[in-house]
Amino acid sequence: MRIFQLFNSPRMFRVGIPLAVILLWAFLALFGPFLPLSPNSIDLSNILVPGSVQEWLGFDDLGRPVVDRLIVGARTSFLVAFTVVAISLVVGSILGTVSGYLGGWTDLAFVRVIDIFLAFPGILLAIALAGVMGPGIDNVVIALCVVGWVGYARLARAQVLSVKERDHVHAAVAIGAQPIRIMLRHLVPLISAPLIVEASFGIAGVVIGEAGLSFLGLGVQPPAASWGSMIRDGTRYMLVAPHMVIAPGLALMFVVLAINLLGDWLRDWLDVKSQTRNE
Secondary structure, eight states: OHHHHHHTSTHHHHHHHHHHHHHHHHHHHHHGGGSOOOTTOOOGGGTTOOOOSSSTTOBOTTSOBHHHHHHHHHHHHHHHHHHHHHHHHHHHHHHHHHHHHHOHHHHHHHHHHHHHHHTSOHHHHHHHHHHHHOSSHHHHHHHHHHHHHHHHHHHHHHHHHHHTTSHHHHHHHHTTOOHHHHIIIIIHHHHHHHHHHHHHHHHHHHHHHHHHHHHTTOSSOTTSOOHHHHHHHHGGGTTTOTHHHHHHHHHHHHHHHHHHHHHHHHHHHHOHHHHHHHO
16 A cells, blocks of 8 residues: 555655666666667777767767766666675675674674774775775675675664564564574564665665776776776866766766665655654
8 A cells, every 4th residue: 555655645756856867777787788889899080079969978088989888887886786785785684683683792792893894984995805806896896795784784783682672572482483583584574674775875885886996996997887987087088078077977976866865765765653743
């Protein structure tokens, strides 16, 4: 019923544009390989040529079409974002749930590990890991996963600590239910909503992180395209060919803004207290 109420609610207008941006991003990422693109086709006669009717966003410093490379960059950011968030969410949720439920020395040791990771700024730790492992999209995914699981683990632990003392959990313990069953059947469903919201914001963070690492030369390597590497290449020609920076910069801004707006709406929609107050 809540789904039908959603589409009949004025809130749909609040998420319409962000949802359209994200769906376009996903469509280009998933179906881009099937489009007639030539992102690595070099044409020296079109070097730094601005946009026109035939080629909307112009060409880069090697005469490659910016639109084609923008679509390929969308695929890169999409795959990295959802891969990193999926792995970080699963690993962090499992570790945080187990730690919060078991308590004692296990929980204390886990909290100290989290404190060590939080002592370093996330993006700097990702840069250091990517620098040690070397450039490449696989190493970017590993570096961002090593950094990203901490937030989900801390959130899952905090949520478990707040719900494990409820009556239905004590009842499950009293009848002899196994700890794994208690966590899967009685704890995980209760903590899933905040974790989903955290994951929605995490996607935006990973998109920024991947672009930042690619900007520094630690992400995808030439001739592969990434929004971050496109911005890096365009900074050398900002005065004569600003479209090289504006196009990927706007794409990155719109995608991250749309994800954050949709995450804000999702947080309000999953908030039972907010729903009750509005009704």
